[in-house]
Amino acid sequence: MKEQNNNKHDDIEQTACCGCAQPNQNKGTDFKRRNLLKYLALAIPAVNYFSGNLALAAIKKKSPESMLPPQVGDRFTYFSKRLQGPLIKISDLIELDKQVLVVPVDPKTGEVRDGSRYNQILIQKLSMVSLSQDTQALSVDGIVAYSAICTHAGCPVTAWVEEDENYMCPCHQSVFDPKDGGGVVSGPAPRKLPALALTTENDELVVAAEFNSWIGFGKPPR
Missing domain, CATH: 1.20.5 (Single alpha-helices involved in coiled-coils or other helix-helix interfaces)
Structure with missing residues (x-):
């Protein structure tokens, strides 16, 4: 037990x-x-x-090519990443619609040249009869192209003064006339917007020549 x-x-x-x-x-x-x-x-x-x-x-x-300014033969696509891709055609633009912000595209490689903000370009279709003679020589079918960089302080020129058919920089209210070579109408901008000569191929907008003046703001590069 x-x-x-x-x-x-x-x-x-x-x-x-x-x-x-x-x-x-x-x-x-x-x-x-x-x-x-x-x-x-x-x-x-x-x-x-x-x-x-x-x-x-x-x-x-970015590749070195994406940093290059628009080259002769380049096409255009929209600056907005959401819309970027399709090449812009003449038939896409409606007369007197607000200016469109675009970037150039290398037609050989399809690469978008958006590595520099100096590649931001304004395009717009205007009435051909409203364009000055010099502006008509740079345009195609009434479509003009200008640098989007304000020559005063480098802000993008995004505002559209519809009643006067002018561009305005929202930063300091410089006003430019796209009908007359991008000349300064008013404001602190010291010079006109650089213009880009255009041509067309198969309804696509094509760069025909380099900008007619240096792109940027402040003092010119040496």
């Missing part, structure tokens, strides 16, 4: 030991689990950060 009691006591001790060991094992497992979660919490954002930076670097990296 005493031996049976001892056996029962041993069984209780073994059960107690097992019961105590289990919580310790759980604590150890929980500790490891918490460490793993902490590691993942730190590692995942780090991976995302570096992979995101690599992706951004790939996007930002």
